[in-house]
Amino acid sequence: MTEPQIGFPQTSTRDPETTRGALERWLASQLPAGAEPRVGYLDAPSTNGMSSETVLFDVTWTDRGEEQTWQLVARIAPDPTNVPVFPEYDLERQAVTMRTVSAMCDVPVPAVHWTESDPSVLGAPFFVMDRIEGLVPPDILPYNFVSWLLDGTPEDRERLQEATVAALARLHQIEGVEEMFHFLPGATSDRSALQRHVDEQRDYYEWVVADGQRSSLIEAAFEWLDAHWPADEGPTVLSWGDSRIGNVLYRDFEPVAILDWEMASLGPPELDVAWLITLHAFFEDVAKTYELPGLPDFLRRDDVAARYEALTGYAPGDLDFYCAYAATRHAIIMSRIGRRSIHFGEAETPADIDELIPHRAMLEAMLAGTYWEP
Secondary structure, eight states, X not given: OOOOOOOOOOOOOOXXXXXXXXXXXXXXXXXXXXXXXXXXXXXXXXSSOSSSEXXXXXXXXXETTEXXXXXXXXXXXXXXXXXXXXXXXXXXXXXHXXXXXXXXXXSOOOOEEEEEOOTTTTSSOEEEEEOOOOBOOOTTTTTTTSSHHHHSOHHHHHHHHHHHXXXXXXXXXXXXXXXXXXXXXXXXXXXXXXXXXXXXHHHHHXXXXXXXXXXXXXXXXXXXXXXXXXXXXXXXXXEOSOOSGGGEEEETTEXXXXXXXXXXXXXXXHHHHHHHHHHHHHHXXXXXXXXXXXXXXXXXXXXXXXXXXXXXXXXXXXXXXXXXXXXXXXXXXXXXXXXXXXXXXXXXXXXXGGGGOTTHHHHHHHHHTOTTOO
């Protein structure tokens, strides 16, 4: 069996001690007079996520003569010199989205305490939320290679799958989203929510290829999407956007925190359903490459769709289209991440720029209509 060789792409160049001091000074201005905040534990995990920086920390402070300690997380927009994955990081919008979701349904979202738009504090805007104890299915090494999820029983994974789909279902049942989340992409236009979503992905692609190295595969995918557009786009819901299990904290195989709302938008329910399915299928393909067993009975397309329909009464449709769209979106992101790795000297520019897309074969098979064949 080939031994997996998966590297850790650069995620941050932030100095921990500088960050600690800056947080203490800033917290002193946010907490009541005399709080005298002291940041003890501080860590920046590298196993999940590359778009924004996540800093975990504990702050001890005095409140009316009593000392207390809060466990917190700071989500910090990346420094532009670190070659960000996305062109825009609206941390205030993320924070408002999380607060609104928390107020409107019982999907577990960490409480957001503060937002800070002034980049002089930590070098970029950020917000601070509660830190929830739980386990995340890791990206590196992928959770279907070796992890607590792989070590669980089939019944454990089925409970996690059903609870995760249930969280999506509850999120999508929030009513009046076009008015309530008017600040999100896709909220105002004479085009449909799906068309707005796809157009924004086209714009994102153009930003990624501003270096002149265009992707023939991604452009073929957009042409395929245009040719296979759903006849019925379905209802418009709040789309979490990055609805994969690597963005969920679990305890006893149940979600206790839904994280990473930077890709939130409005659109059909299938955006989230297909992203959940496709991102797991991507990891399954990687496991096959390394001749590992993976988790082939987990998050299967038909199972996820059936569970969603049982919970909501809505049958996700056109999943060939939406899964191909998810793979296209993922291809744009991975192409940007690959170019980012080249910038940092972690990789060399390939002869074919589409070699930067690790799931190239998956996307090609989806466009050919053969990927989901038994």
